[in-house]
Amino acid sequence: MSITRMYAIALRHYYLTTHHLERFADLFIFPIVGLVMWGFLANYIQVQSSGLAAFFLGGMILWVIFERVGTAVGIDFMYELWEKNLINILASPITTIEFIGSLVMVALIKVLISFAAMTAIALLFYQFNIFSLGIALVFFWINLIFFAITLGIFNIGIITRWGHSAGPLTWVLPFAIQPFAAVFYPISILPQVFQKLVWFLPLSHVFQGMRYSFQTGSFNTGDFIAAFGLNIIYFSLSVCFFAFMFKMSKKKGTLAKL
């Protein structure tokens, strides 16, 4: 692994972000507007139940961590396709692992910036401190990021094989998962059939665990282990899927035409 080559990709995205105003929207506006909206709703609900407000704001902040990383990996990859620059990169000494690793690194930096902005606004305007979750927050982060990277790699695998036409999946996939992740409500309100299925989704364990921590002030290790175990399985499957798709794309010559 070469840090210099990974730094080159990070530098490319730093320049890209500073030249594209809409990239700041990704970093700040989308997360902040979402938080403000849920914040108002939380304020309204606070009158009836103070616990629910924390579920909403906590759910929103943690969801953004997952959603931003998951989509950023795919979007940053798509930029190389949109700008017809992918071959220039792949023809360089960079390895596939370094390239994807650097996209993940860039996504993590971005999500840290979004997280800091959201945390500050939640604290200032809604007196909600996400750090009240304590050390549990770190464990939630681990599972959220892990699954987001898994989804990002899966997504790149699809784009690598089917090109631009598969690009919208970058936004659609997290959106399609959200109802089953039980971000803003307990799993028990889902229809019976989904209640069983969602336990196979690491995100459901994370958000269930978050609500548990807010309610009891303690950390549910079982949820963490279940989410982490599922993440290992899905990550392995996603890497295998990507490797297969990448190989197929090279074999069929579609990679050079992306």
Next chain:
Amino acid sequence: MNKILEVKNLVKNFDSYRAVDGLSFSVSEGEILGFLGPNGAGKSTTINCILGVVEKDEGEVKIFGKNLDSNRVEIMKNVNYCSAEYVLPWNLTLYENLLVYAHLYEVKEAKKRVLEVLDELELTDLRNKSIRSLSLGQRARANFGKALINKPKLLLLDEPMASMDPDVVDRGIRLLKRIQKEDKMTILYTSHNMWEIEQVANDVVFINHGKIIAQGTPLELTRQELKLEAKEPNLREVFIELSRRQMVEETS
């Protein structure tokens, strides 16, 4: 002379279509090989196999005497590529783009090298302009800049000056010849502009349907294929003659 690039029995199929059919050739150190053929002859597929972005079905590619499959990262540090089909990211400035690629190729003293390349290509005044705002000719030079950033020992040029006006092409050729002479670069050069190839190539390989159908210096090919005692190469006529001959053979 040292063989910088060796392609042996390269085969590439796309489903039932054979794009490259047992192709073998080599390029020696400091040589510029013109790699010619009609559209769909297999030139770009061959270059993509050499770059490793298309997976070959059979054969071997050796660069600097090393197998590409098992030494790709090490080899690619000293190889670069340029095609008019691929542009540098539009929203980054010329300087930013070259700096990104300098790091990607792990160039030592990257910033210094970027300034050197800008100066070499007479692009210093444009360093803070985005690629989007450059003219077609300036973009071609910017692409060259990216291709030269790591002082490659092997340069693969896939129609680098396609769609450029004659003045831009002429300047590009002069520049390439100067840099090639100074750095003793080895170049594989494809183009549909036969004048470009006559100006730069020591040797020419002409392919069709993924196979070599003629090989030699531009003058040798002219004499051999046109049956003339020519004093000057005329690759345009050679190209037309070989392409049409092939078509007639296929029809009959």
